[in-house]
Amino acid sequence: MRLAEQTPVLERAAPRPTSRRGTTRRASGINRRTHPMWFMVPAFAILLVFFFLPTLYNFVYAFTDWSGFKSAINPTGLDNFTQLASDGTLFRAVRITIVYAVLVALFQNLFGFGLAVLLERDTRLNRVARIFFLVPVLMSALAVGYIFQALLKPEGSLNGLIGVIIGRTFDYAWLGDTTWSIVVVALIHAWKWMGLSMLIYLAGLKTIPEDMLEAARIDGASRWRTFWLIKSPLLAPAVTFNVATALLGSMNGFDIVQATTGGGPARTTEILNIFIYRTFGQGLFAQATAMSLVLFLLVALMAFPVIRTLRKREEIL
Amino acid sequence: MTPSQNARPRGSDARIWTRLQPFVTTALVLGVIGIPLWLVVVTAGKSQGEALDPDLSLPTRWQLLENLSKVWVDGEVPAAFLGSLLVVVPTVAGVLTFGSMAAWILARRATRLNAVLYALAISGIVLPPAVVTVVLLLRQLGLAGSAVGMIGVYLGIYMSTVIFFVTGFVRTIPTALEEAAQIDGAGPFTVFRRVVLPMLRPVLATATILICLYVWNDVFYAFFVVGGRLDTLPLNLFRVASAGLYLNNWHLIFGYVVLMSLPLVVLLAVAQRRIISGITSGAVK
Numbered sequence: 001m002r003l004a005e006q007t008p009v010l011e012r013a014a015p016r017p018t019s020r021r022g023t024t025r026r027a028s029g030i031n032r033r034t035h036p037m038w039f040m041v042p043a044f045a046i047l048l049v050f051f052f053l054p055t056l057y058n059f060v061y062a063f064t065d066w067s068g069f070k071s072a073i074n075p076t077g078l079d080n081f082t083q084l085a086s087d088g089t090l091f092r093a094v095r096i097t098i099v100y101a102v103l104v105a106l107f108q109n110l111f112g113f114g115l116a117v118l119l120e121r122d123t124r125l126n127r128v129a130r131i132f133f134l135v136p137v138l139m140s141a142l143a144v145g146y147i148f149q150a151l152l153k154p155e156g157s158l159n160g161l162i163g164v165i166i167g168r169t170f171d172y173a174w175l176g177d178t179t180w181s182i183v184v185v186a187l188i189h190a191w192k193w194m195g196l197s198m199l200i201y202l203a204g205l206k207t208i209p210e211d212m213l214e215a216a217r218i219d220g221a222s223r224w225r226t227f228w229l230i231k232s233p234l235l236a237p238a239v240t241f242n243v244a245t246a247l248l249g250s251m252n253g254f255d256i257v258q259a260t261t262g263g264g265p266a267r268t269t270e271i272l273n274i275f276i277y278r279t280f281g282q283g284l285f286a287q288a289t290a291m292s293l294v295l296f297l298l299v300a301l302m303a304f305p306v307i308r309t310l311r312k313r314e315e316i317l
Numbered sequence: 318m319t320p321s322q323n324a325r326p327r328g329s330d331a332r333i334w335t336r337l338q339p340f341v342t343t344a345l346v347l348g349v350i351g352i353p354l355w356l357v358v359v360t361a362g363k364s365q366g367e368a369l370d371p372d373l374s375l376p377t378r379w380q381l382l383e384n385l386s387k388v389w390v391d392g393e394v395p396a397a398f399l400g401s402l403l404v405v406v407p408t409v410a411g412v413l414t415f416g417s418m419a420a421w422i423l424a425r426r427a428t429r430l431n432a433v434l435y436a437l438a439i440s441g442i443v444l445p446p447a448v449v450t451v452v453l454l455l456r457q458l459g460l461a462g463s464a465v466g467m468i469g470v471y472l473g474i475y476m477s478t479v480i481f482f483v484t485g486f487v488r489t490i491p492t493a494l495e496e497a498a499q500i501d502g503a504g505p506f507t508v509f510r511r512v513v514l515p516m517l518r519p520v521l522a523t524a525t526i527l528i529c530l531y532v533w534n535d536v537f538y539a540f541f542v543v544g545g546r547l548d549t550l551p552l553n554l555f556r557v558a559s560a561g562l563y564l565n566n567w568h569l570i571f572g573y574v575v576l577m578s579l580p581l582v583v584l585l586a587v588a589q590r591r592i593i594s595g596i597t598s599g600a601v602k
Contacts, residue, residue, distance in 0.1 A: 031425075031426055034495070034499055034505055034508070035421070035422050035505060037422060037426075039418045039419065039422045039509070040418070040419040040422050040423065040434070042415040042418065043415040043416055043418065043419035043438070043476055043480065044419065044434070046415060046469070046473055046476055047437075047438060047441070047473060047476050047477075049454075049458075049469070049473070050454075050469045050472060050473025050474075051441050051474070051477075052437075054446065054447035054453075055450075057447060057450035057451075057453060058447040058450050061449075061450055061453065115345075118338065118342060118345070125342055125343070129342050129343075129346050130593065131593075132350045132351075133346070133349075134585060134589075134593070135578075135582060135585065136353075137530070138578070138581040138582060138584075138585055139534075139574075139578045139581070140533075140534035140550075140551050140578070141534060141536075142534075142536050142551050142554055142555060143554065143574040143577065143578060146558055146570055146571075147353050147356060147357055147571075147574070150356060150360070150371040150567060151352075151353060151356060153370070153371075156371070156372070157356060157371070157373050160372060191349070199593060199596050199597045200596075202597065203597035223331075252445050254536075273448075273537065276448065277537070277540065277541075280541065285449060288449045289447075289449045289450055292445075292448060296444060296445055296447065299443065299445050300444060303443040303444070304443075307443075
């Protein structure tokens with residue numbers, strides 16, 4: 001199985017092909033014939049047109065008055081940003097997005113890790129259970145949102161179950177609380193994706209060589225020590241991957257929030273993509289673009305330090 | 318997390334845990350996954366009156382098939398299914414072909430220029446797509462609201478993922494087979510198609526699963542690019558639900574959820590081995 005070797009999650013220096021002598025003219029001449037650069041043209045053309053160009057446009061149209069109400073587009077400088085900042089929308093949406101991303105990364109990894117440890121042994125029951133925890137991963141996030149909207153209504157099933165347990169009617173509006181709804185929505189997001197985190201942690205646990213654990217056992221290490229000193233360091237690549245994907249994936253989140261709260265109550269769950277979708281629908285294209293640029297910068301600023309620290313941790317351990 | 322959870326059956330607490338684990342597992346599956354799925358199925362089988370307040374009770378009379386056929390017509394499922402296929406199939410084919418072509422060269426020609434190109438190519442894994450301005454760009458290209466535009470946007474978003482996974486994979490494959498084919502006189506295209514592509518099968522399977530999932534379930538990008546002009550399953554679910562939340566048509570919403578999720582759940586049940594090993598090997602090689 002290929003799982004046996006732990007390859008890094010994000011770019012690590014390429015091991016140079018041994019058969020190649022590097023940059024002598026002769027070698028690169030052969031290279032050119034056997035591995036022509038034009039093979040990269042279609043992929044990079046697509047990336048250029050459908051990814052880099054729109055991203056560059058972000059940096060241009062965020063500073064204009066582009067809207068659905070008139071055809072002319074004029075530069076307006078920082079107007080979009082000052083307006084978004086002055087009414088508090090900008091910082092609120094950024095704060096909510098970060099809180100959401102951090103909560104999702106936390107919950108998703110806790111759940112995924114717990115499940116992986118619970119289902120580590122290869123029994124038949126565990127195999128079936130793993131498949132069940134994968135079902136939400138396959139379902140559309142929109143559908144997951146509607147399911148939880150129904151479950152968490154004040155007169156919904158969860159409150160019904162709680163009511164049976166505590167013996168009186170319970171009608172807390174899980175998705176209507178201006179403070180806690182964001183946490184509930186993050187929990188739903190984590191519920192949907194925990195199966196994927198579980199699989200990746202399971203793969204990490206499986207790569208730990210049995211003889212290493214055997215050696216630790218012979219040396220008299222307690223299970224607790226074995227876990228912290230042997231297993232957890234070897235799980236570092238899985239942690240890196242899971243934390244990074246959960247964090248960045250939820251910053252791009254939309255469907256679950258849209259289907260459960262739609263950004264409410266009182267816009268307390270309005271993450272950046274919800275704002276972008278809403279303002280775009282209202283024809284305020286420039287504002288939507290400005291927020292899209294903010295999201296881009298936020299993710300870019302967050303992604304590189306997160307990945308670097310996690311990778312560094314991986315190397316130390 | 319108690320340490321005993323990782324234990325071999327030694328020591329007394331480990332033995333207790335081994336006994337207890339099946340019960341904990343069953344309870345978790347039933348509670349955490351079972352209850353939400355149960356809610357979907359029973360609600361999809363109820364009449365509108367009974368489904369007004371969706372709960373876990375059984376319907377007094379099962380009318381699942383009637384509800385599904387109503388959703389089939391009202392939610393325009395056949396059109397949406399075709400629309401989804403129309404977008405997913407070319408996206409996956411294109412992103413795998415072009416992505417692995419580029420990844421092969423990036424992995425085999427380790428020059429400084431290629432290091433820069435590689436970094437650029439995989440930046441899309443992290444950076445969010447510019448979803449607003451891509452609409453403007455598509456208008457300028459005359460692709461706004463079309464399936465082609467939608468496919469292009471998805472190709473642009475997921476190209477990075479494929480290049481990242483495939484480049485990493487190619488680096489672990491020895492060059493000997495390629496060289497053998499080259500000595501036999503095969504050109505780069507033949508080498509790629511006959512030698513490289515077959516070796517990439519495991520990583521391409523993983524990428525196929527992930528990208529199918531993302532594109533099949535995507536509603537956010539579809540809103541911006543084709544919203545209202547092409548039906549896909551998630552877009553139609555949103556339409557049914559937006560009308561339904563107002564009318565309280567929970568039985569129809571969950572009927573749609575059943576119809577939409579069933580193909581994927583059946584696929585998981587049939588091909589679970591491949592899917593599970595595919596996803597895990599893709600992430601932590």
